[in-house]
Amino acid sequence: MSFLLALFAFWLGGAPAWAATVERIDVRPDRIVIRFDGVVAQASTFALDGPQRIALDVDGARPGGRVDSDGLVDGIRQAARGDGGARIVFDLAAPAIVTEGKFGRNGHELTLMLRTVDDARFARAAAEGRMRFLPPFNYGSGVTPAVYRVSTPVPLASRKLALPRVYGDDDTRPLVVIDAGHGGVDPGAISPDSGLREKDVTLKIARSIRDELVASGRVRVALTREDDKYLILQERYGIARKLKADLFISIHCDSVGGGSASGATVYTLSEVASDKESARLAARENKADIIQGVNLASTPVDISSILIDLTQRETMNASANFARVLGREAKPLMPIKPNFHRMASLVVLKAPDMPSILFETGYISNPVDAAFIDSRDGRAAIAQSVRRAVDIHFARRMASR
Numbered sequence: 001m002s003f004l005l006a007l008f009a010f011w012l013g014g015a016p017a018w019a020a021t022v023e024r025i026d027v028r029p030d031r032i033v034i035r036f037d038g039v040v041a042q043a044s045t046f047a048l049d050g051p052q053r054i055a056l057d058v059d060g061a062r063p064g065g066r067v068d069s070d071g072l073v074d075g076i077r078q079a080a081r082g083d084g085g086a087r088i089v090f091d092l093a094a095p096a097i098v099t100e101g102k103f104g105r106n107g108h109e110l111t112l113m114l115r116t117v118d119d120a121r122f123a124r125a126a127a128e129g130r131m132r133f134l135p136p137f138n139y140g141s142g143v144t145p146a147v148y149r150v151s152t153p154v155p156l157a158s159r160k161l162a163l164p165r166v167y168g169d170d171d172t173r174p175l176v177v178i179d180a181g182h183g184g185v186d187p188g189a190i191s192p193d194s195g196l197r198e199k200d201v202t203l204k205i206a207r208s209i210r211d212e213l214v215a216s217g218r219v220r221v222a223l224t225r226e227d228d229k230y231l232i233l234q235e236r237y238g239i240a241r242k243l244k245a246d247l248f249i250s251i252h253c254d255s256v257g258g259g260s261a262s263g264a265t266v267y268t269l270s271e272v273a274s275d276k277e278s279a280r281l282a283a284r285e286n287k288a289d290i291i292q293g294v295n296l297a298s299t300p301v302d303i304s305s306i307l308i309d310l311t312q313r314e315t316m317n318a319s320a321n322f323a324r325v326l327g328r329e330a331k332p333l334m335p336i337k338p339n340f341h342r343m344a345s346l347v348v349l350k351a352p353d354m355p356s357i358l359f360e361t362g363y364i365s366n367p368v369d370a371a372f373i374d375s376r377d378g379r380a381a382i383a384q385s386v387r388r389a390v391d392i393h394f395a396r397r398m399a400s401r
């Protein structure tokens with residue numbers, strides 16, 4: 001009787017914890033095969049950069065099993081995860097991405113196809129979020145299941161875009177939208193010394209820039225967020241596009257493991273990162289949409305297939321020109337990197353019709369930089385640099401008409 005009750009509880013309770021155990025993990029040069037002793041609920045993979053790893057989350061499986069590796073992997077780590085799941089992390093010896101995954105053998109086996117790639121492609125994959133795989137529905141029916149694969153984005157947080165206040169009364173003036181990076185549940189980078197959070201620093205800087213630009217009287221200004229609020233990346237440029245902004249400036253602070261890197265950098269959009277560091281930065285900043293493993297973007301972020309058409313090319317040129325002017329104006333006022341203007345596939349810069357830059361104002365991981373960008377003087381220098389560049393940008397645009 002107690003056995004029957006337990007069985008009922010099993011069915012009523014939905015997916016049981018530990019329905020299956022990882023039996024064996026086989027790493028081959030072109031694939032990873034994971035065998036389970038039962039059917040699992042679902043699996044998903046994602047790439048992680050710095051160091052390069054592939055993570056596999058399996059719902060309904062207990063970690064364990066024999067590992068056999070003859071592939072691109074340096075090490076394999078397994079751990080229990082959540083309520084009845086397992087996480088398996090593959091430390092990669094060389095950059096490789098999962099191109100496809102499928103369940104076979106009545107849902108007892110998952111095969112992930114691998115492709116070796118370069119660092120830039122890996123960084124893009126790391127920014128893309130999860131691939132999901134479901135076991136076949138007809139397992140246990142006696143019929144050999146067809147190979148079955150589903151890749152879907154995680155459910156999204158859909159909400160209405162609340163448009164922010166526009167500062168400045170003259171509607172004939174161009175509109176600049178300042179985007180304070182991160183916010184709410186996403187703190188951004190955190191200073192290892194002081195605990196200073198990127199989301200707080202960027203908001204204060206955004207407000208300083210707003211005040212400086214409004215005082216100039218030459219442009220109107222809006223902020224994507226005026227308080228400690230979480231916005232997905234698409235909402236940030238979405239707000240600016242809805243307001244028909246003429247220029248979009250996303251404010252961030254850089255961060256690296258070591259504390260010695262310093263100076264500001266500006267990024268504009270490109271399909272391919274200008275260097276390794278830019279690719280890493282893009283991977284990091286693009287992850288703002290993936291909080292605690294949940295993808296909050298309304299559509300899956302796919303910047304690997306970013307299509308830059310001709311209209312966008314014009315916008316990209318305008319963005320690059322503004323970036324250069326900003327570099328020139330900032331140089332006498334604040335510490336900037338020698339290689340100031342860089343390119344990367346940053347989601348927040350993806351609006352096709354609005355010049356956009358991402359301004360990394362300094363390194364929050366460097367105590368000197370952090371003190372500067374979080375000081376009144378630092379903010380004033382940043383705001384002045386932007387105001388001068390904005391003046392020149394729109395004066396040139398007027399002149400060319």
Ligand code: ZN
Nearest residue numbers: 181188252253
């Ligand atoms: Zn950031």
